[in-house]
Amino acid sequence: MWLVSLQKDISLDDRIVWDYWVENARTAPENEAIIHWVAGEEPYRWRWRALMMSASFYASYLQAQGIKKGDVCAIIIRHNRDFYPLYMGISALGALPSVLAYPNPRLHPDKFRFGLEGMARRSGLDWVLTEAELEPIVRPLLLRQGSTIGGIFTPMEWGEKMEGVKEQFEHPEVTPNEPCLLQHSSGTTGLQKGVVLSHSAVLEHVKRYGDSVGLGEWDKIVNWLPLYHDMGLIAAFYVPLTAGIPVVQIDPFEWVVAPILLLEALSQEKGTMSWLPNFAYNLLADRVHEEDLETIRLDSVRMIINCSEPVRAESHDKFFRRFSSYGIKREALAACYAMAETTFAATQTAAGTPASEISLDREMLSEGIVRLAKKNDEARICVSSGPPISGCDLRIVDDSGKDIPEGRVGEIAIRSVSLFTEYRNSPDKTAEVLKDGWYFSGDYGFLHRGECYVIGRKKDIIIVAGKNIYPEDIEDAVSQIKGVLPGRVVAFGIEDISTGTEQICVVAETREENEEEKKRLRMVIIEAGMQIDITISRVYLVPPRWLIKSSSGKPSRRENKERALALEI
Amino acid sequence: MITERLKKVILGELNLDDYYFQDSTTANLVPGWDSLKHIAILASIEKEYGIRFKSLEVIRLKNLGQLQELVARKVEEESERKGE
Incomplete structure (x- = not known):
């Protein structure tokens, strides 16, 4: 297991992500890597040996199609058990996988195409890998003058074509400081920024974030988050796969219709960790039937981590009240502050203790002053997102970028060993937020007893x-x-x-x-x-x-x- | 054929005055009917008819016609259960 080798060898040397996956397959070939969950079906269980063989087949076939080191491969594919080896196969070639959201049926095809075209232009997408159903919508982009897209593939249809393909491919020389993946911010105008992360940023993050949540071989992550979202991709894909921890992947489209699926997976698979945006706490607490919980036990869960939306104290309370009798412990309710630009987490509350809450004077807070509420004050309860994780420093700054004292609200600036390299092809946008090694997040917050509280945003997102x-x-x-x-x-x-x-x-x-x-x-x-x-x-x-x-x-x-x-x- | 009763529950949840529902209508066509609203609509239907959907049943729904059929079947099952 990678975690074991990590304890012996703290430096990450010159390995890249693929090397860790190979190592996991070599040391524990029959261990489960990914449990692909589909409602009403037996889960498909990828073991390391089979997963890496499949990834190698994909790498070999993709290489034969012309995909090479440094190419950006947009993946627009729904929940599918072959998604994972495909993604890993792209990574094996030193190409940059970039998972994009599969369009919701309500999204007008022209708007989708327009957004993708803008993204292709800005990020320099080289290839689009998608489903046969979406191919006709994407195809016209290939024919546009000046299109960067070199080809469109439908890899989920490759079953027979891949027969006879050898699992050997030519390994490119890739160093840890070279790009590993590309993540995109949301939006529909085609102005989405592509965040480039290096192998070393991702690996440093897996190691340090893993330490901050006490990740160990006893863990099993359960995830319904889409993998185009940094929380899904990093916390529930790179972290478990690189650390050699099994992860259960639930279809996000199924989960949102039937939230009980997460609890079923946690219960049946004895999951220990899950990351959720704040709304999911309410949805689970309000929309799951009591009778559907009859066979559910959540005693194995040691952390449910709230992230990617403002953390609301009442959501934690509601969730705990609803599920404490099923085994959820108060100390399991954790939180983190994360963004794609720092790979994922910048701060994290400690494992084994609930996220701290403080009651502040609402009026003073609106003036940027952090003062504990007195008995008759109108109070706002703020939930901590924890202290910075190892390798990460935080500052609170004013509009001119100067530090402001503790007890005042300001913009959160972050320095991290897992900082992004750049917004791809956008030096101006990069320079706006990245100054002297510090990333200016645009989020407002404050530090209190060394912990970070995020309370608002500079921009109107x-x-x-x-x-x-x-x-x-x-x-x-x-x-x-x-x-x-x-x-x-x-x-x-x-x-x-x-x-x-x-x-x-x-x-x-x-x-x-x-x-x-x-x-x-x-x-x-x-x-x-x-x-x-x-x-x-x-x-x-x-x-x-x-x-x-x-x-x-x-x-x-x-x-x-x-x-x-x-x-x- | 979507009944007036079902239509009323859906319109009420979506805060709409009216909408022309057909069997083939899919949620993505109806203003305001997104994934978060979907689960609230299903809960309102359950309350209105005194029935309970199973997760697999709702995951497999493709359009309004199928929802109407599911409601009718559940109501029948419920009345048989109570009759026993």
């Missing part, structure tokens, strides 16, 4: 169910609707306590005064959101010149949010 949504994407889509005044739209998120995540609201100016017509326009706005795979929960139609402009001349999201919400009172 909306986070719905762990997915980052840029208000610009919504505003652009709504601005194009007939009846809406162009450029006179703002989108923002509001906290929804019942679901533990945010809801999207839109304020749009219109000259329309007829109530029936306004009703129709509201529906068209909601449908425009659907076409970019965004659910707009509330639409406020307002008369011309209602929106307040900021100093830049554009409508101010913050001020108009307050104004729109006041309409309801």
Whole structure:
């Protein structure tokens, strides 16, 4: 097991990720690597020997198709047991796998293609590996002038073609500082940034993050998160596979319809760890039937780690109340602060203790001052995301980038051995956030007794169910609707306590005064959101010149949010 | 054929005044019906009809027509169970 060898050899020497996978297959060929879970079926159990053989077949076949070191391979494939060896095969060639979200059926094919084209241009996608069903939608991109895409493959159809292929392929020379993978931020405009991570960043992270959560051979991770998300890809793919820990992979599309699947997998497989965005705590607590829990036991679970959305104390409480009688322990409720730019986690609460909570004076906090709430103060309970993990330093800075004292809220800046290399092909964007080895996260937070509390964002990103949504994407889509005044739209998120995540609201100016017509326009706005795979929960139609402009001349999201919400009172 | 009763539950959950539902209608076509809403709609249907869906049953649903059939079957099973 890798963890065993790690204890003997702390330095990561010159190995790359593939070398660790080979080592795992050599030392424990019959150990389970990935348990591929499909509702209503026997799980498919990949053992190390078979997984690596399959990965080698894919590598060999991909090499024969022309895929080589440094190529970026976009993978757009749903839950499939052959996804894993395919991904690993790409990595074996020194190419950069980049998992992209399979389009939701509501997303208009033109919007999907437009987004992919923009991404291809910015990130320099060389190959697209997808499913036969999606191939006709992607194919036109190949023919566009100046397209970077060299070919489109449907590897899940290769079964017979791969017969007779040898599992040998030519190993390229890859050093640890060279790129390992490419991750993309969310969005639909094609302006998504591609985060390049090196082998050493990933391996350092696996080692140090593994230490911070006390990862050991007794662990088994259970995951429903999509692998295009950094939390799914790093915490539930690279961490277990590189450390030689088994992982259960659940279909995200099935999980969201039947959240009980996570509890079934944890119970049946005796899972020990799982990472969840905050909304999932509410969904599990509220939407699972008591009778479905009859055979569920969660005593094996030692950590459920809350990440990728603001951590809400009431979600932890609700989850604990609901599942404590099934074996969930309070100390299992952990949290971390993570982002793709630091590979994954920058901070993590300690294993075996619940995430700390502090009650702060809400008014003082809104002025950037951290002061414990007194008896009659209106309080905001903040949940800790823990201290920095090893190899990671945190600073809290003001708008000019200068350190501010403890007890004040500021932007969180991070220095880490697992920092990203660059935003691919975007030196300007990289330079905006990466300065003197520090990554300026755009998140607001504070340090208290050495632990990090994240309380807001500098930018107006909306986070719905762990997915980052840029208000610009919504505003652009709504601005194009007939009846809406162009450029006179703002989108923002509001906290929804019942679901533990945010809801999207839109304020749009219109000259329309007829109530029936306004009703129709509201529906068209909601449908425009659907076409970019965004659910707009509330639409406020307002008369011309209602929106307040900021100093830049554009409508101010913050001020108009307050104004729109006041309409309801 | 989607019954008025089922339609009313769905519209209520989606906060819509009306929508033309057909057997072939899929959730992704209906304004506001996303994956988070989906589970809330199913819970409202369960409450309205006094039935319980199994996870596999809901995972396999492809359209409104299948949902309507599932509801009818569950209601029948429930009344048989109570009759015993």
